[in-house]
Structures are given as structure tokens and as C-alpha cells.
Amino acid sequence: xxxxxWFFLIAIALIVGVGRDISDEIYNPYRNGIPLEITFISxxxxxxxxxxxxxxxxxxxxxxxxxxxxxxxxxxxRQPVVISFLSNxxxxxxxxxxxxxxxxxxxxxxxxxxxxxLSGRVEQFEFSDDEGWAKATIVFESIxxxxxxxxxxxxxxxxxxxxxxxxxxxxxxxLWLGLIKIAEEAGLVKLLTRxxxxxxxxxxxxxxxxxxxxxxxxxxxxxxxxxLGNAATPIGLKAMEELNKLNPKLGTATNAMITFLAxxxxxxxxxxxxxxAVRAAAGSANPGIIxxxxxxxxxxxxxxxxxxxxxxxRLPLYKQEMPTQQKKGETGNG
Amino acid sequence: MAEFFRSFINLxxxxxxxxxxxxxxxxxxxxxxxxxxxxxxxxxxxxxTAIRIIPYLVAMxxxxxxxxASGAMEVLVTxxxxxxxxxGMPPESLTMALMRPLSGSGSLGIMTELMKTHGxxxxxxxxxxxxxxxxxxxFYVLAVYFGAVNIKRTRHAVPVGLIADITxxxxxxxxxxxxxxx
Numbered sequence: 046x047x048x049x050x051w052f053f054l055i056a057i058a059l060i061v062g063v064g065r066d067i068s069d070e071i072y073n074p075y076r077n078g079i080p081l082e083i084t085f086i087s088x089x090x091x092x093x094x095x096x097x098x099x100x101x102x103x104x105x106x107x108x109x110x111x112x113x114x115x116x117x118x119x120x121x122x123r124q125p126v127v128i129s130f131l132s133n134x135x136x137x138x139x140x141x142x143x144x145x146x147x148x149x150x151x152x153x154x155x156x157x158x159x160x161x162x163l164s165g166r167v168e169q170f171e172f173s174d175d176e177g178w179a180k181a182t183i184v185f186e187s188i189x190x191x192x193x194x195x196x197x198x199x200x201x202x203x204x205x206x207x208x209x210x211x212x213x214x215x216x217x218x219x220l221w222l223g224l225i226k227i228a229e230e231a232g233l234v235k236l237l238t239r240x241x242x243x244x245x246x247x248x249x250x251x252x253x254x255x256x257x258x259x260x261x262x263x264x265x266x267x268x269x270x271x272x273l274g275n276a277a278t279p280i281g282l283k284a285m286e287e288l289n290k291l292n293p294k295l296g297t298a299t300n301a302m303i304t305f306l307a308x309x310x311x312x313x314x315x316x317x318x319x320x321x322a323v324r325a326a327a328g329s330a331n332p333g334i335i336x337x338x339x340x341x342x343x344x345x346x347x348x349x350x351x352x353x354x355x356x357x358x359r360l361p362l363y364k365q366e367m368p369t370q371q372k373k374g375e376t377g378n379g
Numbered sequence: 380m381a382e383f384f385r386s387f388i389n390l391x392x393x394x395x396x397x398x399x400x401x402x403x404x405x406x407x408x409x410x411x412x413x414x415x416x417x418x419x420x421x422x423x424x425x426x427x428t429a430i431r432i433i434p435y436l437v438a439m440x441x442x443x444x445x446x447x448a449s450g451a452m453e454v455l456v457t458x459x460x461x462x463x464x465x466x467g468m469p470p471e472s473l474t475m476a477l478m479r480p481l482s483g484s485g486s487l488g489i490m491t492e493l494m495k496t497h498g499x500x501x502x503x504x505x506x507x508x509x510x511x512x513x514x515x516x517x518f519y520v521l522a523v524y525f526g527a528v529n530i531k532r533t534r535h536a537v538p539v540g541l542i543a544d545i546t547x548x549x550x551x552x553x554x555x556x557x558x559x560x561x
Contacts, residue, residue: 046537047521054442058449065450195448203444207436211429219425224403226421227414231407271392276399282428282527289528297532298525303539306524310480310517310540311547315388317512323491324508329499333385335508341554342513346547353542357535366534 062192069191074113075153077187080168081112085128085179095130102126102140113149122147128167128181136167138183156194157186214278221279225261234260248308248351249301251291258287262305269309272318281309297366300358307354311347315340428527435526439518443481452477467560468506468552471497475507476548480517480540487511506555513547 069075087100104122109115124146130136140146140163142154154163169182228234235255238245241263242254252258261284268277288302289295317339324332357363407414446452455477460470468476471493478486490511497503517540525533 046535047533050518050537051438051442054446057451057455058442058445061451061454062445062449192449196445199444199448200441203440204437206444207440208433210440211433211436214432215426215429217425218429219422222425222428223418223420223422224400227407227412227417228403230412230417231403231410233403233406268395271388271395273392273395276396278523279425281524285524285528286424286428289530292528296530298530298534298536302525302528302530303534303536306520306536307539307543309524310515310520311543312513312515314512316385316392317508319487320490320508320512323487323494323511324499324504327491327494327499327504329494329504331500333382334500335505335512336385338505338509338551338554338558339512342509342547342551345550346514346543349546350539350543354535354539357538360535363535366532 058196062196065192066190070189075149075188075191076112076185077189078184079112080182080184082108082180082182085126085170085181087177087179097127097129099125099127102138109147115149119147124150128170130167130170136170137164138167139164152191153185153188156188156191217275218279218282221276222283225264225280225283229257229260237263248304251299251301252288256287256291258284258291258301261287262308266308266313270313270315272314272316281305294367299367300354303358304351304354307350308347311343311350313340313343313347431529432523432526435522436519439522443485443518447478447482447485466549466552467556468548469503471503472506472510472552475510476544479510479514479548480544483516483519486516502555502559505559506551509551509555510548513551514544517541517544 073079081104084103085100086103087098102122102124104112106119106121109122110119124140124143126138126140128136128138140150142151142161142163146154150163154161157163163185165183165185167181167183170179171181172179225234234257238255238259241259245252245259245263246254249259249262261280265277265281265284268274268280284305285302288299288305291301292299316336320335320339321332324335404414404418407417452474456470456474459477460473463473463476464470475486475489475493478489490507493507494504499505499508521533521536521540525531525536
């Protein structure tokens, strides 16, 4: 199933990406090669021969919307710009993007040759009498293959992010594995598993109820519910390693692992701290109002996940992949 | 009452880790465990586990990354929105429902954006933040947890995760419509 979903994500991404780029070539939403008339308001005009002037590029909301064929309301555009002139009277311009840059231009700057900058040719430039402003005609650098460039960038970026996340785990992983090892040797984990045995026996019938895996599963679930992600992941991975010791067919997921993941991905959390923080930052009158609804949602998800794992593991399709499903207390045929 | 519950859980969350450290090590010391040696013995596996995850996480995040970058999400939303609007799920929240299992940072971005445009106390604001709190980033969890033990054949794990996600999202719509819908 993961093979199909993985392939689906990649195939859809490429099909949509190519499709959007082809439609861009046809409809030219970035107005490649089409001259745009702007008003230039100068702030700094050097004396003598003018080779480089700084100022603002100004467009009314209507001019901007008409040029790009936007039907959404846009605001007037006022962007700092630097214009350099060559000896033959032609020139080039450079706009550095900032927060006030229109969304359209920000999009364009992402696949322009210089990141976060827009550049192009100045076709015509005519100062007013007092040299305070000028009428200019500019043509932006042509923008092509926006989506394919974005896909390439994302592929490289996310590969790097994956390694960052994994390496970032080393420290907390070592910390929690060390602490749990002490707790195991001290008999604390056994104590914990014995207390919750009535529940865990039903959820994980294939795992002996005093197995270290059960202890890690309990601690992982508790840490998740308290929103302690830094502790939950290392302990959860420890649980997976312990469950894998009971795995008769290495490389294939056991029923117990899938039930454990169902509890984990249900995401039952008592205080959804991230969502509350975002709500508070957005100025909510009652950021915590979603606590109850979230617990309800996650509770339903967890119950559905556990039930689904119990039902689906009986299907012949999934059963045959784990032919020697371990019996209670056995470790299978190794 | 809700306020009390919240501060109570907050207190436990803050105390939990220091308490665990003290109890684990203290109890071990009383039970005459050679705490330092045992800690180091356990901790040395941390490196290998983290390294084992890398190929799984690269495979997963790269696929999700290019999916997000391509703008395929908007296409998917346009296709599915007519169906989900029948049960009263706004298209904005559908984006959230589709992104939540794929990407934690992506869904956080969508939630923040929707709060800004619709307001945190609007129906969409409450619904999307409930959705965010009702689920985990399923595919990330699958990659990391199975990666740690080198599991490639995931059997029914993906259908189970998706059933849980869909249930969570539908439950969020259901409860929000009852409590906050008009």
C-alpha cells in the first residue's frame, strides 16, 4: 500500500507540475516579453552623467490588475527599484523583494535567475521636466517552468530536512534510551506493565504482558498525551525495537506494531498546545475552546484506528504476509 | 472547570520529565543499579537508531515535498470539495484534512493562514484548529517508526492510519457543527 501511495504522490506531483507549466506557456500569466508602463519616482539622482538611479516603481491598483489580468482586488504597487543605464540609452532594472511585494511578483522571483530579486530590461525612460519622476517602459525577465523548478528545489530541500530531523534525534534518543535502561534494570518498567496489564493484554495479545515493549508503549502513549514530543518519539522507537524482537519475519510489520502505530497516529493529546498557541497569536477570544473538540476528534480517530487494525489483520490479504503470527509468549520461528 | 483542567495538565506536562529523570535514576540507585554504566550502555543505541531512519525519512519527505511544491493539493481539493461540502466541510478545511496526515509543517502553515484570513473564532478557524489537534502526521510517524526497525513491508498499517485520519477529520466536522455551527 505504501508503494502505491508513494508512487501516487510523486506521479501526481510531476503530472500536475508539468501540466501547470504547459498551461503557463499557453496563457502567459507572468506576461513574459510584454512591456509594462510604469511611473518612476526618483529619490536619488546623481549629478553629471546618469548611469545608475534609485527610486520607486509606482503602479496603481488598476494598472497592476489589468496588466496581469487579475480579477481579485489588488492594491497599488510601490517598490524600491534600481535602474542602471548602458551607454546606448537602454538599461536594466532590479527590484529586491520584501514583504510589501505583490504576491504575483514574489511567485515570479522564486524562479527568477537571482533569488528574491526581479530584474529585466528598461525599454524606454523619459524624465519629467523637474527630474522628480519619469515615465518608463520595462520588460521583466522571462519566467518559465515555475512548478518544475519548485519541484526540483523541494526534492533537494526535503532530502536535507529528512537528514536534519534524523540527526537531531540522536541526542534525545540516547538520553531516553539511557534512562529507560536504568528503569528496566531497576524493575520500574515491570511495575508499570503489571499495573496496566488488563488493558495491554487485550490490545497486544501477541506480546507477553511483562515484556519491555509494553512498558515502552505505555510510556510513549503517556508522553504523547501530555504533548511531550521530545520524549515520546525516542520512547516510541524503543517500543518498536522491542516489538521487533518478537517479530518472526524481520522486515515485515507485525500486528502488534500496527496496533501500536494506530494508537500513535490517532494523536490523542490532552492539550493541543500548538493549535492553541496559533489561535492565541491570531487574537482568539478563547484559544482553549478547541481542547474538548480535539480530544473528541482524536479519541474517535484512535478508537477507529485500533478497531481497524484488529479487523484488517484478519483479512487473508494481510494475514498471509505474516504466516507464523506469533502466539502468546512465543517468539516465532526466528 | 475547563480552565482548571488546562492548568492541571500543563503542570503535569512541565513536571513529567524532571520527575521521570529523578524517579528513574533515584529508584535505580536505591535498587543498587550501577546507574552511570547502565545509562551509557542504553544510550549508545541512540546513534544507530537515528541513522537507520534516514533513508526511510528521505523517501517519505521527498515525495511529500514535491507533492506540495507542485500545487497538486489545489487540484485535489477542487476534485474532492463538491463531495465533502455535502457533509458541511468547507473547502478551506478540506485542504487541512488532506495535508494533516502528510506534513506537520504544511498543516501548521495552512492553519495559521486560515486563522489570519477567517479569524480564529470563525467556524472555519475553530474547525481547522480542531482538525489540527485531532490527528498526527501519519506518514511521518510511519516512516520514522518503521524506519527505526527496518520495516519495508507495512501490511495494513497505511489503511489503518488512513481510516484513523478520516475518522478524526469527520469527527472534528461533526462535533464542531454541533457545538459551533449555525
